[in-house]
Amino acid sequence: MPELRKDPIVGRWVIISVERGKRPSDFASPSQKRKAAGFCPFCPGNEYTTPEEIMAFRAPDSQPNSTGWTLRVVPNKFPALHVQGELNKSGEGIFDKMNGVGAHEVIIETPDHISSLATMPPRAVEDVLRAYHMRIADLKKDPRIKYVLVFKNEGEAAGASLEHTHSQLIALPIIPKIVREELNSSRLYYDMKERCIFCDLVAQELEDERRVVCENEHYLAIAPFAPRGPFETWILPKEHESAFRPRNGSFSLLAEILQRVLKQLDKLLDVPPYNFIIHTSHFTEESNEYYHWHIELMPKLTKIAGFEWGSGFYINPTPPEDAARYMREVHI
Amino acid sequence: MPELRKDPIVGRWVIISVERGKRPSDFASPSQKRKAAGFCPFCPGNEYTTPEEIMAFRAPDSQPNSTGWTLRVVPNKFPALHVQGELNKSGEGIFDKMNGVGAHEVIIETPDHISSLATMPPRAVEDVLRAYHMRIADLKKDPRIKYVLVFKNEGEAAGASLEHTHSQLIALPIIPKIVREELNSSRLYYDMKERCIFCDLVAQELEDERRVVCENEHYLAIAPFAPRGPFETWILPKEHESAFRPRNGSFSLLAEILQRVLKQLDKLLDVPPYNFIIHTSHFTEESNEYYHWHIELMPKLTKIAGFEWGSGFYINPTPPEDAARYMREVHI
Numbered sequence: 001m002p003e004l005r006k007d008p009i010v011g012r013w014v015i016i017s018v019e020r021g022k023r024p025s026d027f028a029s030p031s032q033k034r035k036a037a038g039f040c041p042f043c044p045g046n047e048y049t050t051p052e053e054i055m056a057f058r059a060p061d062s063q064p065n066s067t068g069w070t071l072r073v074v075p076n077k078f079p080a081l082h083v084q085g086e087l088n089k090s091g092e093g094i095f096d097k098m099n100g101v102g103a104h105e106v107i108i109e110t111p112d113h114i115s116s117l118a119t120m121p122p123r124a125v126e127d128v129l130r131a132y133h134m135r136i137a138d139l140k141k142d143p144r145i146k147y148v149l150v151f152k153n154e155g156e157a158a159g160a161s162l163e164h165t166h167s168q169l170i171a172l173p174i175i176p177k178i179v180r181e182e183l184n185s186s187r188l189y190y191d192m193k194e195r196c197i198f199c200d201l202v203a204q205e206l207e208d209e210r211r212v213v214c215e216n217e218h219y220l221a222i223a224p225f226a227p228r229g230p231f232e233t234w235i236l237p238k239e240h241e242s243a244f245r246p247r248n249g250s251f252s253l254l255a256e257i258l259q260r261v262l263k264q265l266d267k268l269l270d271v272p273p274y275n276f277i278i279h280t281s282h283f284t285e286e287s288n289e290y291y292h293w294h295i296e297l298m299p300k301l302t303k304i305a306g307f308e309w310g311s312g313f314y315i316n317p318t319p320p321e322d323a324a325r326y327m328r329e330v331h332i
Numbered sequence: 333m334p335e336l337r338k339d340p341i342v343g344r345w346v347i348i349s350v351e352r353g354k355r356p357s358d359f360a361s362p363s364q365k366r367k368a369a370g371f372c373p374f375c376p377g378n379e380y381t382t383p384e385e386i387m388a389f390r391a392p393d394s395q396p397n398s399t400g401w402t403l404r405v406v407p408n409k410f411p412a413l414h415v416q417g418e419l420n421k422s423g424e425g426i427f428d429k430m431n432g433v434g435a436h437e438v439i440i441e442t443p444d445h446i447s448s449l450a451t452m453p454p455r456a457v458e459d460v461l462r463a464y465h466m467r468i469a470d471l472k473k474d475p476r477i478k479y480v481l482v483f484k485n486e487g488e489a490a491g492a493s494l495e496h497t498h499s500q501l502i503a504l505p506i507i508p509k510i511v512r513e514e515l516n517s518s519r520l521y522y523d524m525k526e527r528c529i530f531c532d533l534v535a536q537e538l539e540d541e542r543r544v545v546c547e548n549e550h551y552l553a554i555a556p557f558a559p560r561g562p563f564e565t566w567i568l569p570k571e572h573e574s575a576f577r578p579r580n581g582s583f584s585l586l587a588e589i590l591q592r593v594l595k596q597l598d599k600l601l602d603v604p605p606y607n608f609i610i611h612t613s614h615f616t617e618e619s620n621e622y623y624h625w626h627i628e629l630m631p632k633l634t635k636i637a638g639f640e641w642g643s644g645f646y647i648n649p650t651p652p653e654d655a656a657r658y659m660r661e662v663h664i
Contacts, residue, residue: 001414002432004506012509015412015432080347080647082333093536094529095557100334100347149643174336177344177644197426204425225427277642296642309560310609310628311481312509315412 003319005226009197010181014226014314022230022317024268024326027301031271032155034163036113042164044069044111051075054105055134057127071127072108073135079104080170087144087173101144103171107131108164116154116165116271118262125255128167132278133245139171140283147172147179147282150244155273158300175282183282183291190290198292199240206238211320213264213327218247219257223320223327229302230318231269231327233261235295244280244293258295263332265299273300335651337558341529342513346558346646354562354649356600356658359633363603364487366495368445374496376401376443383407386437387466389459403459404440405467411436412502419476419505433476435503439463440496448486448497448603450594457587460499464610465577471503472615479504479511479614482576487605490632507614515614515623522622530624531572538570543652545596545659550579551589555652555659560640562633562650563601563659565593568626576612576625590627595664597631605632 003016041049044067053065054073062068075083081102089098109128110120117125136148152167153159160166175183189197205211205222213221213233221235235257237247247253265272276297281288308314335348373381376399385397386405394400407415413434421430441460442452449457468480484499485491492498507515521529537543537554545553545565553567567589569579579585597604608629613620640646 001417002412004413004430004432006428008426008428010509013506017412080334080349081336085333092557093540094340094532095536096338096340098336100336149645151642172645174345177342179643181644200426204427208425225424275641279642298641309607309630310483310611311511312513313481313504 007224007226008201009185010178011185012226012228012312012314014228014316016226016319017315017317018319021319021322023322024231026317027230027269027272029269029272029299029301030155030157032116032157032273033271034114034116034165036163040113040162040164042072042108042162042166043113047072050106050108051077055131055138057131067111069111070124071110071131073131074106074108076104076106076168081172098173101173103139103145103169105135105169105171107135107167107169109166113164116262116266117152118259118266118271120165122252122255122259125259126251129251129254129258130246132167132169133251135169136244136280139169142171144173145171145283147175148280149176149179149277151275151277153275155300158273158275160273179279179282182279186290186292196240196290196292198236198294202236202238211324213324214257214260216253216257218253221257221261223324225320227316227320227323228308228314229298229300229316231265231299231301231323232316232320233265233297233323233327235261235297236292237294240289241293242281242288242291243286244278260332261297261327264327264330267330267332268326269299269301274298275300339556339558340533341517342510343517344558344560344644344646346560346648348558348651349647349649350651353651353654355654356563358649359562359601359604361601361604361631361633362487362489364448364489364605365603366446366448366497368495372445372494372496374404374440374494374498375445379404382438382440383409387463387470389463399443401443402456403442403463405463406438406440408436408438408500413504430505433505435471435477435501437467437501437503439467439499439501441498445496448594448598449484450591450598450603452497454584454587454591457591458583461583461586461590462578464499464501465583467501468576468612471501474503476505477503477615479507480612481508481511481609483607483609485607487632490605490607492605511611511614514611518622518624528572528622528624530568530626534568534570543656545656546589546592548585548589550585553589553593555656557652559648559652559655560646561630561648563597563604563631563655564648564652565597565629565655565659566626567593567629568624572621573625574613574620574623575618576610592664593629593659596659596662599662599664600658601631601633606630607632 056069057071058069081100150169211223280293281291388401389403390401413432482501543555612625613623
């Protein structure tokens with residue numbers, strides 16, 4: 001008998017095929033190993049083909065928009081939102097709209113075209129996380145910006161249009177719906193219990209162990225209880241922390257667990273396409289007792305069909321208890 | 333400047349590229365024209381390969397599970413939910429779950445392997461809608477069932493695993509999240525205004541005209557104000573009607589407008605993959621003043637990437653005003 005499970009935070013129900021679960025080998029997703037064929041605008045020497053860099057980690061003697069960098073952040077060449085202009089909100093009968101003020105940036109994670117977040121040196125992963133944090137801190141100063149969404153599409157099937165490893169961020173004048181749902185729901189829980197729902201989740205998962213993928217001193221990776229798809233993985237700080245930030249001034253342990261999870265997935269699913277997104281607290285109450293930042297990561301293994309799209313209801317053929325066990329057992 | 337628009341019903345924000353919108357020819361989706369190669373379990377003569385039929389429209393002298401039918405409804409061979417068993421709800425710390433009681437059925441829309449909903453005779457489309465209605469009416473009698481979700485995945489890219497045209501339904505012991513959001517929000521609107529939000533929407537769209545795709549005496553097809561993707565189309569009854577049902581005892585006008593929309597999309601986008609889903613009122617208050625049933629249809633033209641998946645926030649490169657105009661101008 002399949003099982004219906006409810007995500008405790010956003011209240012989303014999923015169907016889990018508990019008795020005849022799909023194993024990693026049942027998913028035939030195209031391997032995202034990089035081939036490095038053709039011209040790449042993100043490779044060193046081609047800096048002139050991107051919009052001018054917003055920031056970079058580069059050798060002290062190098063010039064902006066030239067070689068000598070280890071990481072670059074540039075505006076998206078085809079931005080979903082524009083930086084210039086006043087934020088005008090208006091109505092049209094029952095409809096609400098505002099002009100598309102915001103930012104859309106690309107984090108070019110490494111000069112090496114063949115590397116991925118799973119294969120680059122740990123220090124480079126740390127730098128990527130540090131760049132996210134620096135960009136969020138900078139964009140937060142803009143009073144028009146209410147939220148910054150950091151995300152990564154890895155592989156064409158997951159929406160990446162360029163092979164060279166990169167992440168993106170979109171700075172928004174509104175709080176996105178799913179984040180708002182998480183905020184509202186965790187605030188409600190806090191009002192009832194005086195505890196953070198994510199802290200309770202971390203405690204329960206550590207006690208239960210079945211859905212634990214891996215952990216280190218500060219972070220925990222789990223297969224969530226009601227995952228939307230096979231091998232969905234969350235990474236959370238073990239101690240309460242509402243907004244994405246370094247721990248004791250460093251991102252090294254976060255980089256370690258993120259890379260470990262990615263290496264496990266690569267090994268298990270032959271370098272699958274995936275998406276991840278960072279959910280952090282909103283700027284207006286960034287430090288609070290009820291919300292707990294985290295990373296949600298989902299390999300792209302199944303097609304999202306009409307049922308999921310029109311219902312918010314997912315069918316997942318791999319129980320998270322199995323997924324976590326496969327992940328734990330893989331040798332990386 | 334792009335525009336941020338909010339869906340008035342579920343409060344979802346989307347980014348619309350209003351100034352450099354993508355035209356139909358900018359989308360290269362694989363044509364879903366049928367090829368009829370190989371063995372098909374849904375073709376006449378192969379009835380023995382499906383689970384036993386639940387209902388069928390067939391010649392009076394024909395036998396169940398044999399040829400002679402024009403439409404068959406069979407259980408899904410790999411059901412997401414099971415019909416047998418008691419509905420047990422239980423908790424596990426902060427988690428909630430129940431066993432997967434429900435139904436998962438397939439509506440084989442025609443014996444003709446090459447036909448689609450867009451190309452079959454209008455009377456056959458009417459029969460498909462009639463079959464949906466009959467199955468919902470039957471499943472409603474089961475006290476364990478709270479909702480029936482009718483949906484269609486057309487084409488492999490939209491999640492269809494078999495080419496022969498078919499729809500599906502999933503009968504659920506809970507109300508799916510998006511439907512619950514629509515119900516809650518339209519009830520709230522009704523409490524404030526004593527009017528149905530969908531009725532207000534229909535009136536505004538008919539007055540405005542820019543997003544009208546087509547209409548007939550009883551139904552309206554529109555490109556919604558805040559569509560999640562290019563050419564998303566909704567079909568609604570013009571007069572208030574909370575639950576999916578025939579109009580004056582007939583589905584002929586609904587079949588007419590649904591087929592017209594599908595023919596327009598096929599012509600404009602070269603037989604695109606698509607999903608549609610029927611949103612109807614919940615069984616516990618099926619006849620009410622605040623909710624208004626409708627069909628949501630989305631051609632599968634863009635990839636849903638991490639941003640959309642993790643935020644509930646969509647980027648749509650085709651303004652609905654353009655999409656509706658393209659649809660109106662196509663000759664079918």
